[in-house]
Structures are given as C-alpha cells and as structure tokens.
Amino acid sequence: xxxxxxxxxxxxxxxxxxxxxxxxxxxxxxxxxxxxxxxxxxxxxxxxxxxxxxxxxxxxxxxxxxxxxxxxxxxxxxxxxxxxxxxxxxxxxxxxxxxxxxxxxxxxxxx
Amino acid sequence: xxxxxxxxxxxxxxxxxxxxxxxxxxxxxxxxxxxxxxxxxxxxxxxxxxxxxxxxxxxxxxxxxxxxxxxxxxxxxxxxxxxxxxxxxxxxxxxxxxxxxxxxxxxxxxxxxxx
Numbered sequence: 001x002x003x004x005x006x007x008x009x010x011x012x013x014x015x016x017x018x019x020x021x022x023x024x025x026x027x028x029x030x031x032x033x034x035x036x037x038x039x040x041x042x043x044x045x046x047x048x049x050x051x052x053x054x055x056x057x058x059x060x061x062x063x064x065x066x067x068x069x070x071x072x073x074x075x076x077x078x079x080x081x082x083x084x085x086x087x088x089x090x091x092x093x094x095x096x097x098x099x100x101x102x103x104x105x106x107x108x109x110x111x
Numbered sequence: 112x113x114x115x116x117x118x119x120x121x122x123x124x125x126x127x128x129x130x131x132x133x134x135x136x137x138x139x140x141x142x143x144x145x146x147x148x149x150x151x152x153x154x155x156x157x158x159x160x161x162x163x164x165x166x167x168x169x170x171x172x173x174x175x176x177x178x179x180x181x182x183x184x185x186x187x188x189x190x191x192x193x194x195x196x197x198x199x200x201x202x203x204x205x206x207x208x209x210x211x212x213x214x215x216x217x218x219x220x221x222x223x224x225x226x
Contacts, residue, residue, distance in 0.1 A: 043217040089153060099156060100170075102153060
C-alpha cells in the first residue's frame with residue numbers, strides 16, 4: 001500500500017545539536033522523496049528533496065539520505081537553531097496524485 | 112507563494128450546510144490538489160485534478176466533491192458539512208508533471224469550523 005511511517009513524532013534538542021527524522025515507505029515504485037517544513041500557522045514548504053538515483057543530498061545544514069533497499073530516507077539537521085523549530089513532513093509519492101505524507105515530526109530546538 | 116490564493120481564509124458554518132472553498136492559481140499549472148490537515152494525521156489528500164474537468168479521488172474523498180472548469184480555479188465543495196470536516200484545508204500545485212516526481216507548492220490554507 002501507499003504507507004509512509006515517520007519517526008519520531010516529537011523531537012527536542014538543544015541548540016547546536018543535530019536532529020534526525022526517519023521515514024519508511026512501502027511502495028517500491030516511489031522514486032522521489034521530498035521533505036517539507038511547516039512553521040506554526042503557516043503552510044508546508046519544501047526544504048529538500050532527493051531522487052532514487054541519488055543516495056545523499058546536502059543543502060547547508062540540512063541533508064537527506066536514501067536507502068532504497070531498506071525503503072527508508074532520513075532528514076538530518078546539523079547545528080540546530082531555534083528557527084528550525086517546526087513540524088517536518090516526509091512524503092513518498094507513488095503515482096500521479098497520490099502524494100502520501102508521513103504524520104509529521106514536531107521539532108523543538110531549545111536555546 | 113507560487114501564485115496560489117485560497118479563499119476564504121477562515122470560515123465557520125453550521126452542520127448540514129454546503130460549503131465551497133476556492134483555490135486560484137495564476138501560472139497555468141496542470142496539477143492541483145486539495146489536502147486536509149488534522150492533528151495526528153498529517154496531510155491527507157482529498158481530491159486532485161490533472162487538467163480542466165479531469166479530477167480523481169484521494170484517500171479521504173467521502174463527503175467532498177471538486178470541480179475544475181478553468182485551469183486557474185479548483186473548487187472544493189462540502190455538500191453537507193459535518194463536524195468531522197472541521198479542519199485546515201490546503202490547496203497545492205505541482206510545477207512540473209505531477210506530485211509523483213516534483214514538489215508541491217501549497218496555498219496559505221483555509222481554516223474551516225463546522226458547528
């Protein structure tokens with residue numbers, strides 16, 4: 001089925017520490033894996049994505065890794081800052097129109 | 112903001128009344144989506160459209176209908192609102208092809224309360 005599991009549901013870290021959020025998907029047809037950030041009261045926005053022909057992608061303090069064999073991908077945030085506090089969603093679309101999201105991870109960065 | 116406008120931004124309505132939410136885009140993108148967001152459930156797809164008059168159901172389509180008579184507008188209708196449809200509704204578009212392999216761009220959302 002088109003199931004995406006996201007863990008943990010909540011994550012609290014000290015400023016400057018790293019944060020890792022993991023998603024597992026079930027459909028081997030998935031080949032595009034975006035991550036969205038949603039600040040309180042705002043819309044989700046894409047922060048990074050990865051395609052199945054790539055194992056890792058970095059953009060400054062954020063990175064995404066993909067293990068297609070194990071069907072999981074992870075978001076890594078290094079040197080966390082208070083403005084990284086938000087809800088993060090992964091997605092694993094399987095076919096046109098069926099963009100399945102994880103249930104979200106609430107990240108809190110404590111100053 | 113990818114030229115997406117949702118209206119209204121907030122609405123309170125009574126159980127049993129019909130409600131229509133509008134999503135308007137200015138850039139002629141083919142794919143448009145309606146999601147609902149509820150605590151603990153993330154974002155769930157209600158309906159999507161892949162062109163004028165071309166729509167299909169998502170995972171939580173019961174109680175909702177959609178229409179797309181023009182490229183720029185995608186309407187979501189709750190035919191007889193129920194309290195379980197109290198939610199935040201997001202419209203989204205994908206710039207290239209479909210959400211299968213390109214990111215979604217979301218509108219600012221509509222907060223709907225059904226009393």
